[in-house]
Amino acid sequence: MARYRGPVTKIARRFGEPIFGPDSAYEKRQYPPGQHGFARKRGKKSEYAVQLAEKQKAKYTYGILERQFRTMFEKASRAKGITGEVLLQYCESRLDNVVFRMGLAPTRRAARQIVGHRHIVVNGDVVNIPSFQVKPGDQISVREKSKSLEVIQSSVASRSNDYEWIEFNDSTLTGTFVSTPQREMIPENIKEQLIVELYSK
Template identity: 70%
Template structure:
């Protein structure tokens, strides 16, 4: 399966929430896509269907492919702690997600592109792997010659980097510090991770 590059609003409408961020088109039509829209009678979704839908929502939200997601789940299951919470913590620790949370990029897709094009440094070393796992104490920043990129300057002006307690932002240096792995209650995504654990436990 290739990474999804189609209309994001269509996917957001499928899940009934703006999983890719603020979306005016979604606000205008926040019901499922299709010619019958909100009037179509929908069959009751099975337990498996509900669990699968939650997994798909998480994959789209974080931009992770099926094989990557399965490997992350196996890693989470082998860690101490609640598997579902550990899974979300591993997703939040991905470099592309941290770049997004810091406000360096407006979306996770844009963050993944910045990382892939070698605009991001971790502890002063260029890292171009979006799935790179950031550790507490790591300093993430914009490469010196990339600090004037329009996508970076526009995104940083949003001040989104001040929203999360597990990261610290230095506006002058344009660097952020990953202070600690976030607790479950600190992760703002509307995800029922227990459904995913139940799905993989079958």
């Protein structure tokens, strides 16, 4: 199962926001990585550099590697609707992201691991594929024997965000993917149009 295994704080500092979730190391050093940090003279970025950076940010945010992200973009470009918005909807519909949004894991990385270790059930069947596309109406829950896991219990206890496209029951650890979120509902700071422009060249 391919996934990014490199440093996370360094990447977050590059983009100037904690895209991997709460990070105490990032909070202490909110400036670009490298020997000179703020002191380094950075010229104006080219149009291509800006577009590439936005694509990289989206990939790191959702934990998707290049080939898979490109495939998702091609699928989004063939679908009805605005390509950039559809792309983000595909990202939000990934099982690992839905598990994260429900509050069953503190980060998307943790959610990916929970799914990979067969702790999640979709419509009564165990699914261990993080990229599994959840559809409106699908019911996602924690396996009965996994409900006592400390990472899940502590995450649910501290969950603070509710999303209008997801219903979740804290007592049964069961949620429903009510509908595909519209762009204005998705809180991620991603300029998807730049990604579309990059791939359209």
